Amino acid sequence: MILIFEAVVMKITAGFLGDKMEKQLHSIIEIEQVSYRYEKEDVLENINLTIHEGAFLGIVGPNGSGKSTLLKLVLGLLKTQNGEIRLFGQEISRFKDWHKIGFVSQKANSFNTGFPATVYEVVSSGLTKKLGLFKFMKREHHMKVTQAIDSVGLLAFKDRNIGELSGGQQQRVFIARALVSDPKLMILDEPTVGVDAQNVQSFYEMLDELNKKLGITLLLVTHDIGTISDKVTHVACLNKHLHFHGKTEEFEQLKMDEMSEFYGHDVHILTHEHDHHHHHHGGSEQ
Amino acid sequence: MIAGILQYEFLQNAFLTGIIIGIIAPLIGVFIVVRRLSLIADALSHVTLAGIAASLLLEKKFIGLSGLNPLYMGMVFSVTGSLFIEKLRAVYKHYQELAIPIILSGGIGLGAIFISLADGFNTDLFSYLFGSVSAVSRADLWTILVISIFVIAMILLLYKELFLLSFDEEHAKASGIAAKSIHFIFIVMVALVIAASMRIVGILLVSSLMTLPVAASIRIAKGFKQTIFYSVLFGETSVLGGLMLSYYLDLAPGGMIVIIAVLILILTILIKKLTVKVAV
Numbered sequence: 001m002i003l004i005f006e007a008v009v010m011k012i013t014a015g016f017l018g019d020k021m022e023k024q025l026h027s028i029i030e031i032e033q034v035s036y037r038y039e040k041e042d043v044l045e046n047i048n049l050t051i052h053e054g055a056f057l058g059i060v061g062p063n064g065s066g067k068s069t070l071l072k073l074v075l076g077l078l079k080t081q082n083g084e085i086r087l088f089g090q091e092i093s094r095f096k097d098w099h100k101i102g103f104v105s106q107k108a109n110s111f112n113t114g115f116p117a118t119v120y121e122v123v124s125s126g127l128t129k130k131l132g133l134f135k136f137m138k139r140e141h142h143m144k145v146t147q148a149i150d151s152v153g154l155l156a157f158k159d160r161n162i163g164e165l166s167g168g169q170q171q172r173v174f175i176a177r178a179l180v181s182d183p184k185l186m187i188l189d190e191p192t193v194g195v196d197a198q199n200v201q202s203f204y205e206m207l208d209e210l211n212k213k214l215g216i217t218l219l220l221v222t223h224d225i226g227t228i229s230d231k232v233t234h235v236a237c238l239n240k241h242l243h244f245h246g247k248t249e250e251f252e253q254l255k256m257d258e259m260s261e262f263y264g265h266d267v268h269i270l271t272h273e274h275d276h277h278h279h280h281h282g283g284s285e286q
Numbered sequence: 287m288i289a290g291i292l293q294y295e296f297l298q299n300a301f302l303t304g305i306i307i308g309i310i311a312p313l314i315g316v317f318i319v320v321r322r323l324s325l326i327a328d329a330l331s332h333v334t335l336a337g338i339a340a341s342l343l344l345e346k347k348f349i350g351l352s353g354l355n356p357l358y359m360g361m362v363f364s365v366t367g368s369l370f371i372e373k374l375r376a377v378y379k380h381y382q383e384l385a386i387p388i389i390l391s392g393g394i395g396l397g398a399i400f401i402s403l404a405d406g407f408n409t410d411l412f413s414y415l416f417g418s419v420s421a422v423s424r425a426d427l428w429t430i431l432v433i434s435i436f437v438i439a440m441i442l443l444l445y446k447e448l449f450l451l452s453f454d455e456e457h458a459k460a461s462g463i464a465a466k467s468i469h470f471i472f473i474v475m476v477a478l479v480i481a482a483s484m485r486i487v488g489i490l491l492v493s494s495l496m497t498l499p500v501a502a503s504i505r506i507a508k509g510f511k512q513t514i515f516y517s518v519l520f521g522e523t524s525v526l527g528g529l530m531l532s533y534y535l536d537l538a539p540g541g542m543i544v545i546i547a548v549l550i551l552i553l554t555i556l557i558k559k560l561t562v563k564v565a566v
Contacts, residue, residue, distance in 0.1 A: 075460075077460070098461075103460065105457070111454055112320070112453075114504070115452075115453055116320065116503075116504050116507055116508075116512075118509035121509055127446075128446045128458075128461065128463060131446065133444075133447070134443050134444075
């Protein structure tokens with residue numbers, strides 16, 4: 001079963017571009033033969049993944065599939081043990097332009113909601129590192145902040161305290177905070193945790209706009225296969241190995257019952273081997 | 287009273303010092319409160335007490351040290367205490383709040399030993415506990431002025447970093463900010479402000495001047511800068527009102543200052559309730 005998925009050839013970029021054009025697109029992230037193990041447990045095995053400029057890639061996988069480890073490796077929070085990661089064409093250990101990468105963590109939801117700060121102030125804090133020590137915001141920075149708030153559709157809320165906003169709106173604030181330093185790549189870790197179902201749809205529409213209008217490459221990690229499949233341009237299924245990576249249309253073409261079988265089956269193996277507590281994802285949602 | 291201020295140096299000292307600490311105590315207090323470190327101020331003020339007691343003891347036992355200003359020893363103890371708190375918070379990663387009772391009781395314990403070694407002190411100690419209108423010297427005023435210029439400058443210069451560290455410590459670290467160094471500077475500033483403020487409000491009530499105005503401010507402010515503004519406004523009102531009342535009624539200023547701060551807090555809670563009702 002797994003062989004079928006690994007056999008799917010990865011084709012990247014939008015369909016209307018010819019094959020020759022494809023090769024000229026810059027790769028933003030290149031992951032080559034990366035494996036990672038904690039103590040005795042293999043978390044990632046031989047991962048190969050390339051993300052090109054302008055893509056909106058969703059990485060799906062159940063809990064314990066190595067998603068967070070992969071993110072930490074890409075963000076440089078963990079050091080690679082085997083294989084190589086290149087960001088914007090540069091080896092990760094030599095990569096310096098971290099401001100090109102915006103990160104929105106799942107934990108953004110667990111901040112102190114009583115904190116007395118306006119949306120504007122929170123978004124401004126995204127410039128802290130870029131401005132540097134002892135530097136103050138200038139007019140151009142204030143314009144950037146307003147723009148970022150506008151592009152997540154919260155301009156009317158800019159002077160509200162962040163605690164007064166809904167979970168979905170708060171997550172948009174954190175997207176704006178990441179946007180304000182002009183990232184080329186934005187990495188989102190389970191961004192819709194804590195966002196109510198009604199607003200998840202419009203949240204993804206906003207991401208879609210960032211991707212299409214501002215040309216920001218997006219990498220989104222989630223355990224929820226159902227909600228992302230019609231939003232992203234590319235999908236990668238991760239469960240220690242990379243089982244599928246390709247365009248969303250190809251992913252959709254896979255027979256869904258096979259998909260769920262694979263997904264459930266593989267989760268089961270993981271449970272068996274590592275005695276993990278787990279939830280079933282994917283299958284039931286299809 | 288105005289005439290009194292113009293006439294007597296001790297009143298000038300008290301009021302100028304009051305105006306200064308009315309700014310810096312709530313200013314640093316905002317960062318303490320939003321980082322949920324309110325009790326650190328309490329712990330450090332009790333360590334400062336140990337320093338004062340040590341200084342008074344030395345003064346009593348050694349005639350040669352009679353000119354020793356207890357403020358300095360208080361500061362040394364307070365800053366040392368803040369470093370210990372940081373060390374303990376690192377040791378007890380999962381029980382970080384443990385550092386506070388450890389340092390607090392350690393401070394009182396040391397203070398009690400020093401006081402009994404000296405066979406008790408005169409009324410001096412009372413003024414350190416609850417503040418005093420008459421005890422602030424010109425030298426104290428200068429020391430406190432230097433401290434506050436340092437603290438205000440640091441907060442202005444590190445405002446972005448302090449804000450980010452307070453709002454989202456994890457993000458601050460992930461974005462590559464020197465979180466450890468900035469936190470270190472912050473905690474030393476807290477220790478200095480406590481030592482500076484205790485002359486007016488007294489050791490036992492210092493932490494309330496850092497937290498009560500902020501607690502009131504958070505109820506009504508929109509945003510962080512407004513929170514700082516209202517905190518300083520409420521703090522200043524409490525200090526000046528408290529000093530004036532205690533001068534006329536001949537009471538310890540610390541008590542008056544704190545009671546005014548409590549009244550402001552109650553008022554803001556009531557106002558907030560009323561405005562919410564009106565809005566509904």
